[in-house]
Amino acid sequence: MRRIKRKARWAGLLVGVALLLSACGEGAWNDPYPYADSAQNIYYSSFSLRPKHLDPARSYASNEIVFTGQIYEPPLQYHYLKRPYELIPLAAGAVPEPWFEDAQGKRLPADAPEELIAYSVYEIHIQPGIRYQPHPAFARDTADQPLYADLDTAALERIDTLSDFVESGSRELVAADYVYQIKRLAHPKLHSPIYGVMAEYIVGLDDYAKTLGDAIDAQGGGHLDLTRFDLLGVELVDRYTYRIRVTGLYPQFIYWLAMPFFAPVPPEVDAFYAQPGLQARNITLDWYPVGTGPYMLTINNPNRQMVMERNPNFHGETYPDEGEPGDREAGLLADAGKPLPFIDKVVYSLEKESIPSWNKFLQGYYDASGIASDSFDQAIQVSSQGEAALTDDMREKGISLVTGVATSLFYMGFNMMDPVVGGDSERARKLRQAISVAIDYEEFISIFQNGRGIPAQGPLPPGIIGYKEGEQGINPYVYDWVDGKPRRKPVSEGKRLLAEAGYPNGRDAKTGRPLIIHLDTTGSGPDSKARMDWLRKQFAKIDLQLVIRATDYNRFQEKVRKGTAQLFQWGWNADYPDPENFLFLLYGPNAKVGQNGANSANYVNAEFDRLFQRMKNLANGPERIAIIDQMVERVRRDAPWVWGMNPKQYSLYHAWYHNVKPNFMANNTLKYRRIDPELRARLRAEWNQPIVWPLTLIAVLLVLILVPAALMYRRKLHAQGVARVPEREND
Amino acid sequence: MLAYIVRRSLYAIPILIGVNLLTFWLFFVVNSPDDMARMQLGVKHVTAEAIERWKDDQGYNKPLLYNAEASGGDKFINTIFFDKSVSLFMFDFGTADDGRDIGYDxxxxxxxxxxxxxxxxxxxxxxxxxxxxxxxxxxxxxxxxxxxxxxxxxxxxxxxxxxxxxxxxxxxxxxxxxxxxxxxxxxxxxxxxxxxxxxxxxxxxxxxxxxxxxxxxxxxxxxxxxxxxxxxxxxxxxxxxxxxxxxxxxxxxxxxxxxxxxxxxxxxxxxxxxxxxxxxxxxxxxxxxxxxxxxxxxxxxxxxxxxxxxxxxxxxxxxxxxxxx
CATH class of the missing domain: 1.10.3720.10 (MetI-like)
Structure with missing residues (x-):
């Protein structure tokens, strides 16, 4: 009987193991995806930080726009291939040309003097026939009333995620949805990150926020229907047309129309999500976006996976048929005129660590990858000429490398209010120039960035109007043009400037005391230590002492805000491809101290400010370029920043991934990408054959170890004289 | 045994209050409500008004532990600590700063x-x-x-x-x-x-x-x-x-x-x-x-x-x- 029980126990165990192994499914054992999906037209990628906001009024972070960019459709978008970056229509019929009005609302000619212009009016026509993705907020009952507008407790019991709603519907996109979203930017409960900027420009937005605040107080909570309140600066003209009235001249406003902040939100969707029962289940617009774009978010579990699928109601768009020179040769126009999007489904998996993510890319389970510093040598080899190329291992796998200099800048700012390094005196200017010469950013990029960056020559990165290549683009205060390339001035030049500033050999000529510069930074870990040691060495080259004041990010920000930092490191990523978006970082009225602006260095120069005012409202052309040149020359001379570097993005793509071109402005590029799922399935199977012999070896080794132990056990029992007597289980 | 369990459960209450107070103090030594607002609103384009609005909305516009302007028991009740702590003992964890329900997560x-x-x-x-x-x-x-x-x-x-x-x-x-x-x-x-x-x-x-x-x-x-x-x-x-x-x-x-x-x-x-x-x-x-x-x-x-x-x-x-x- 006991033997039968024991056999039954073993049989049960074997069945259990068989069941679990069957869960592994067919295909490669290490395939993290279902076998059925292996040859599907699915793009696989990863994310390391869960998105916090997917509501277009709130979302601003780069890890969020990866999703919102594919789902929402603002009126405009950037051309995928053309450079310089060019705005083209997305949901709009055309890129709007603003007209101007005076203070009385009278229309002015296009060439009216700037001082007469009180308002710029943008009239946007939306293409008819665009429809939203299927969504329960659009579902209607037989009486044509919203099906899920007033969910009771019983109905909510069956709802856990958005997919639990049985019915869904759709409707046509109308201009009123865009108007509604602009109103949402002022909603006091939404805390839109661009409300502050937009309140300066969109007529009446500031007052509108106050009106909504009062209405919320009066209403005492619950959903506030914004259609009840008119916004002065935004007018609904007809079903497909709306107007935005902007204070004065603000040509950069057009770029905001390409961001999800200005995407449509239907009022009924807002009302649907505002139901208390849904909010308690975390079913909100912030979690389940609703749009007209090529993709819709079908699974949102940012603790594990986020899945977007092709929007069946997508209005259709075709791959561009023109680009910049070289695009055709690079195969980027091979799909010209074909309908978008190419990919059916997009799966983003959470990968908090870079090592698993990198290894899964090498196994073919991710289609694209960045390169973390610990994988750099495995992926990239740098030639003696400094050229980066793929290693043989990568080439054998058919992986390709695409690089591009980002429209970003990492700089080191001087606090211009500081009595030592700041101010407009010749002494301080030469001191700043000397430090600029001493800090060898070429070396920094080589050591700490694996060559992924270029030394910045001024406030404008490549790709931004006003940036100049070659000799005419170098910063003459830090570089010489030698043998057809820029060469940093020698350390002796830095020492000479320092001596002229009154600090020969790094000592104050009047007091004889060594000059000590303080750098405030958030870097305090082991990685930062190497960087800080390197920085100290750079200052020591011109006999200056650098003291590092490491602090947490909150205190660092506070120091910069109060103007108590002396030297600090910061960066900027372009919102839009206009020089105004970089030069405003040095505009006097934007000073951090007193104005809480973005000018962290508190640089104030009357001539620069005058030129900025003129430049920001000019159309692109020779006059604007000339003014930008003057502004760049002035800040290069004054050196309120050590210009630092423009980071270079390195991305790797498998052979089955096509139509890749870096575009640092567009957020909706997924629709242009194409994959070859059959090639991917074949290569994945080839690369991931299971290797089981080491397991057999381990099993044999274990047996070899256990056999002597078992023999010893028997010997010991014999010695105790209990082996031959029947076992007594009970005491 | 039941009496023992009840007694031990009651002992837990002052311990939990102490832990909660310590967590609160340690957190706000490093982060002020203004810092929290900046973190949520982002560093780009954030204004002082936006920070104040966020604090009002999230309930961080009160004194941390002691409200000198209030009277009587409100000196302790009308504070961030009290607002944020009481519901914890009912296992109502409230919402995260991004609005998501913490208990659900x-x-x-x-x-x-x-x-x-x-x-x-x-x-x-x-x-x-x-x-x-x-x-x-x-x-x-x-x-x-x-x-x-x-x-x-x-x-x-x-x-x-x-x-x-x-x-x-x-x-x-x-x-x-x-x-x-x-x-x-x-x-x-x-x-x-x-x-x-x-x-x-x-x-x-x-x-x-x-x-x-x-x-x-x-x-x-x-x-x-x-x-x-x-x-x-x-x-x-x-x-x-x-x-x-x-x-x-x-x-x-x-x-x-x-x-x-x-x-x-x-x-x-x-x-x-x-x-x-x-x-x-x-x-x-x-x-x-x-x-x-x-x-x-x-x-x-x-x-x-x-x-x-x-x-x-x-x-x-x-x-x-x-x-x-």
Whole structure:
């Protein structure tokens, strides 16, 4: 009987193991995806930080726009291939040309003097026939009333995620949805990150926020229907047309129309999500976006996976048929005129660590990858000429490398209010120039960035109007043009400037005391230590002492805000491809101290400010370029920043991934990408054959170890004289 | 026993208030409500008015612990501490700074944590106890010496090395299981097998060494000699008599950790992409989300207190001499 029980126990165990192994499914054992999906037209990628906001009024972070960019459709978008970056229509019929009005609302000619212009009016026509993705907020009952507008407790019991709603519907996109979203930017409960900027420009937005605040107080909570309140600066003209009235001249406003902040939100969707029962289940617009774009978010579990699928109601768009020179040769126009999007489904998996993510890319389970510093040598080899190329291992796998200099800048700012390094005196200017010469950013990029960056020559990165290549683009205060390339001035030049500033050999000529510069930074870990040691060495080259004041990010920000930092490191990523978006970082009225602006260095120069005012409202052309040149020359001379570097993005793509071109402005590029799922399935199977012999070896080794132990056990029992007597289980 | 449990539960209240106060103080030493607002609103284009609006909306516009402008009890009640703490004792964790319901997120994320933690805990305990008993059985032989050396080696290796080495060897080179990821139901098996095996192996060294010491102390006692004299096989002596009598020190270390299995493992979950609670607190600290931090610290404290209570109760089960009063 006991033997039968024991056999039954073993049989049960074997069945259990068989069941679990069957869960592994067919295909490669290490395939993290279902076998059925292996040859599907699915793009696989990863994310390391869960998105916090997917509501277009709130979302601003780069890890969020990866999703919102594919789902929402603002009126405009950037051309995928053309450079310089060019705005083209997305949901709009055309890129709007603003007209101007005076203070009385009278229309002015296009060439009216700037001082007469009180308002710029943008009239946007939306293409008819665009429809939203299927969504329960659009579902209607037989009486044509919203099906899920007033969910009771019983109905909510069956709802856990958005997919639990049985019915869904759709409707046509109308201009009123865009108007509604602009109103949402002022909603006091939404805390839109661009409300502050937009309140300066969109007529009446500031007052509108106050009106909504009062209405919320009066209403005492619950959903506030914004259609009840008119916004002065935004007018609904007809079903497909709306107007935005902007204070004065603000040509950069057009770029905001390409961001999800200005995407449509239907009022009924807002009302649907505002139901208390849904909010308690975390079913909100912030979690389940609703749009007209090529993709819709079908699974949102940012603790594990986020899945977007092709929007069946997508209005259709075709791959561009023109680009910049070289695009055709690079195969980027091979799909010209074909309908978008190419990919059916997009799966983003959470990968908090870079090592698993990198290894899964090498196994073919991710289609694209960045390169973390610990994988750099495995992926990239740098030639003696400094050229980066793929290693043989990568080439054998058919992986390709695409690089591009980002429209970003990492700089080191001087606090211009500081009595030592700041101010407009010749002494301080030469001191700043000397430090600029001493800090060898070429070396920094080589050591700490694996060559992924270029030394910045001024406030404008490549790709931004006003940036100049070659000799005419170098910063003459830090570089010489030698043998057809820029060469940093020698350390002796830095020492000479320092001596002229009154600090020969790094000592104050009047007091004889060594000059000590303080750098405030958030870097305090082991990685930062190497960087800080390197920085100290750079200052020591011109006999200056650098003291590092490491602090947490909150205190660092506070120091910069109060103007108590002396030297600090910061960066900027372009919102839009206009020089105004970089030069405003040095505009006097934007000073951090007193104005809480973005000018962290508190640089104030009357001539620069005058030129900025003129430049920001000019159309692109020779006059604007000339003014930008003057502004760049002035800040290069004054050196309120050590210009630092423009980071270079390195991305790797498998052979089955096509139509890749870096575009640092567009957020909706997924629709242009194409994959070859059959090639991917074949290569994945080839690369991931299971290797089981080491397991057999381990099993044999274990047996070899256990056999002597078992023999010893028997010997010991014999010695105790209990082996031959029947076992007594009970005491 | 019931009176004991009630009394211990009441003792927990001042402890939890103290923990909550300490968490509150430590958090706001580093982060001010203004900092929290900036973190949520982003550093670009943020205005002073936007910060004030965010604080008003989130309830961070009051004094932290003491409201000098209020009168009577409101001096303490009309504060951020009171507002944010009271609901915790009703296990209402409120919402995170991004508006998500914390209780809902905890419910969602605790299951993957348990899927990983329970097998590691149960199988790991069985393996370490068995290994320790074997070492005790083969004491002073080459098996014991080799076992001790192996334990010291296993103890000396960092947990991170096991993870990275395991992923490299088993997943990258041998292609036997996915490197990372997670799925529901039976499909979770292929994702969990490697982290479970790694969790067990990395725990064998320290656990076995500790249990071996306990067992060696027991095997020299008179009752063991008596059992052997009665002719009981060594297997029965060890697994029935020695193990049972060694349970008190084992339970002291083990039962207290059972409720904490809910809290997950930060490093393992992070490297294997398991969507558990392990990284929830760390992510919240990085995001300066006080709502999640206080909820998780509070939950951790409650579970720890529960673990200590369960430990006391477990003593009565294994040792009839123990009475709780």
């Amino acid at each position: 905890i419910q969602q994320r605790m299951w993957p944590s348990l899927m990983l933690a329970i097998p590691v805990f149960v199988i790991g305990l069985l393996v370490t106890i068995t290994f320790a008993l074997l070492m005790a059985f083969f004491r002073a032989t080459y098996v014991d010496y080799a076992g001790v050396v192996l334990c010291v080696i296993l103890m000396s290796i960092s947990a991170l090395f096991y993870i990275i080495g395991g992923q490299y060897l088993i997943s990258k080179l041998m292609h036997l299981v996915p490197i990372s990821g997670y799925d529901g139901g039976l499909s979770a098996f292929k994702f969990l097998i490697l982290p479970v095996v790694i969790g067990i192996i990395s725990g064998i060294g320290a656990g076995s060494r500790w249990y071996r010491t306990i067992f060696l102390e027991e095997v020299n006692k008179d009752y063991v000699r008596t059992a052997r004299a009665k002719g009981l096989p060594e297997r029965v002596v060890l697994f029935k008599h020695v193990l049972k009598n060694a349970m008190i020190p084992i339970l002291t270390g083990v039962v207290v950790t059972i409720p904490l299995l809910f809290m997950g493992s930060l490093i393992t979950e992070s490297f294997f992409g398991i969507p558990g609670l392990g990284s929830y607190t760390i992510d919240a600290i990085r995001a300066q989300d006080f709502g999640i931090v206080r909820a998780m610290v509070f939950l951790g404290s409650v579970l720890y207190i529960l673990g200590l209570l369960l430990t006391d109760l477990s003593y009565t089960l294994v040792d009839p001499r123990v009475r709780l009063s």
